[in-house]
Amino acid sequence: MLTLLSMFYYICLRRRSRSGTRGEALTSRRAVESGQRAVLPVSVEVEQYAKEVLDFSSHYGSENSMSYTMWNLAGVPNVYPSSGDFTQTAVFRAYGKWWEQCASAPLPFRRTPDSFHSQDYIELGFEEPVYPTAVEVFETYYPGAIVQILACSHNPFSQNPPTDVRWEVLWSGGPTKALTPQARQFSPKIKHINFPTNLLRLEVNSSLLDYYTELDAVILRGVKERPMLALYKMPLIDISDLSDSEDELSDVGGPFKQGADGKQQRTANGYFDKLPYEVIAEHINCRPW
Secondary structure, eight states, rough: OHHHHHHHHHHHHHHHHSSSOOOHHHHHHHHHHOOHHHHHHHOOEEEOOOOOOOEEEEOOSSSTOTOOOOOGGSSSSSSOOOOOOOOTSSEEEOSHHHHHTTOOHHHHOOOOOOOOOOOOOEEEEEEEEEEEEEEEEEEEOOOEEEEEEEEEESOOOOOSSOOOOOOOOOOOOOOOOOOOSOEEEEEEOOOSSSSOOEEEEEEEOOOOOOSSEEEEEEEEEEEEOOOESSSOOOOOOOTTTTOOOHHHHHHTSSSEEEOOOSOOEOOSSSGGGOOOOHHHHHHHSOOOO
């Protein structure tokens, strides 16, 4: 159904471009050919700090102390924008390559993919589930260790846990070493997901750092309602104006292409070839086989 509507809008857009200026027609054509999409504002963006630290792999501080422990990552910043070695931050147990080279180091798993870099992790719960628009991490000393940010479909504060739990990668990258150990606000471009979340997992790799990385706070930004994707920015359409001609179809890149002899040739899939890959994939996945 989505594919049929998209094809209909494409035809209508081409008809509309005839009566517009040349600039409007070219803009509309480029939008369709590039598969342009726009995110419609459906609700106000919510900003929230981590409510609770749910799980983690290690921390430098002791269990009966608040110094250098993961518990410091909940709530508002304690240190940022200051830089330096502060006991009020969250610090993992190891850094550099020395712990991998010692005799007591565990052997690596044989089937670990080359793209997997995570060594430590922390899971954070937030007050309200949202569709994420941004994740901001306050790194106050030796930044660059974060290699992956994931979101979970499970609400950790719900009394009714779901039977199906999904983890989705919002962002991933290799381990890095910042040019300076000074504080920074790390906010990578994240992937849009189709479920709300209030559970994030940060994974780190400190092997390239000269000292412990220190984290101060995490912000989750998002909207409570799912953003609607507009496939095209459509003008008003006169439905009665839907006549076609071979010349017009070829003018906007319709189901015709120019052959080696200079003549117009009909393609095999027609307007289907002009649809974005996401539309085609969604249509195929929804078919009852």
